[in-house]
Amino acid sequence: MAVASRLQWLAANDGMPRGLWPIEWLAVSYSGITSLYLGVLWPQMDHPLGMLADRAYILAATLLVWGIYTLWPCRWMTFVRITAQMSLLCYWYPDTYEFNSTLPNLDHFFARCDAFLFGC
Numbered sequence: 001m002a003v004a005s006r007l008q009w010l011a012a013n014d015g016m017p018r019g020l021w022p023i024e025w026l027a028v029s030y031s032g033i034t035s036l037y038l039g040v041l042w043p044q045m046d047h048p049l050g051m052l053a054d055r056a057y058i059l060a061a062t063l064l065v066w067g068i069y070t071l072w073p074c075r076w077m078t079f080v081r082i083t084a085q086m087s088l089l090c091y092w093y094p095d096t097y098e099f100n101s102t103l104p105n106l107d108h109f110f111a112r113c114d115a116f117l118f119g120c
Helices: 002-011 022-040 048-071 075-087 089-100 107-118
Strands: none
Touching: 022 048, 022 075, 022 089, 048 075, 048 089, 075 089
């Protein structure tokens, strides 16, 4: 009986807004901005076509999960939507490194700022 009531709780309407949530807007915006940046740095990047395709997949997956949520708004889909965006962190971190590797090394500048601000 307890399992059935928990499944009913998961399938119940969660009352969340139907549009894209801020975490999804953030992912879509970051994808768009870095796609433009990718276009500028195309010759300097290791695998720009793959990175651009990944952004298209992320956009498609975000819209797919959002579309499913609009058809079946429940707590389980809320969990899936948030988990999908959080799982992208393991993609965004090395992706950020790819972009930063094209920029000059400014560690000495930030180390001085850190020492000035915090007295280290």
